[in-house]
Amino acid sequence: MRKNNTVNNFRLILLAFIVGVFVFGNVAEAQTKRPKKKPTKQMTKQMNDKIEYAPDADLFKEMQAQVTIVESKKDWKQFNRQSPTINKSGSRSAYIAQFGIEEDKEAMIDVIVVYEKSSDKFYEIRGFDFPRPFDELKWTSDDVLEFEQWVNPHNGGRYAINLRTGKIVAAGYLRNN
Known part of the structure; x- marks a missing residue:
């Protein structure tokens, strides 16, 4: 039972990491990018x-x-x-x-x-x-x-x-x- 708990915890941590990368990674990327100038x-x-x-x-x-x-x-x-x-x-x-x-x-x-x-x-x-x-x-x-x-x-x-x-x-x- 203990082994199964460790696997579940690992999966939750991995899922949280992936979600965090997508959510916070895009936010950080959006903050560092400047808006593009509209071409004249x-x-x-x-x-x-x-x-x-x-x-x-x-x-x-x-x-x-x-x-x-x-x-x-x-x-x-x-x-x-x-x-x-x-x-x-x-x-x-x-x-x-x-x-x-x-x-x-x-x-x-x-x-x-x-x-x-x-x-x-x-x-x-x-x-x-x-x-x-x-x-x-x-x-x-x-x-x-x-x-x-x-x-x-x-x-x-x-x-x-x-x-x-x-x-x-x-x-x-x-x-x-």
């Missing part, structure tokens, strides 16, 4: 995409000859546009606007529009050969706006334009692997 759109894009950028002198020369900044005659307040990207000093804002290129307005085209606060004028960046969407507007300084234009899901171009001088200051190819 930019973090997700960086995790999923490996984008290679290669500056290209020929593309730079070609784009310097083509791209211009012109004062816009359109009232851009009435067109569909994204939220603006504002430069550090707050003197300029840039956004991608869409408007219909045909009478029925079903075919849409993207245009980069810059609003200059001091003169209360809108400017368009023109000279891109193909009507593909623009993306990733960002100010690298108060005068330089950088953006991307993708030809297809895997290839595109990244450009930087100085709005004070009206000249392209960088151009290169993008490849999404």
Whole structure:
């Protein structure tokens, strides 16, 4: 009878140990783990995409000859546009606007529009050969706006334009692997 009692005690101790490991082990583990940050759109894009950028002198020369900044005659307040990207000093804002290129307005085209606060004028960046969407507007300084234009899901171009001088200051190819 004594032997049977020892076996039962051993089983109870083993069962208590296993339950304790599951219950208290998970509690201790939960306390040491920090909550994960919810991935932002930019973090997700960086995790999923490996984008290679290669500056290209020929593309730079070609784009310097083509791209211009012109004062816009359109009232851009009435067109569909994204939220603006504002430069550090707050003197300029840039956004991608869409408007219909045909009478029925079903075919849409993207245009980069810059609003200059001091003169209360809108400017368009023109000279891109193909009507593909623009993306990733960002100010690298108060005068330089950088953006991307993708030809297809895997290839595109990244450009930087100085709005004070009206000249392209960088151009290169993008490849999404």
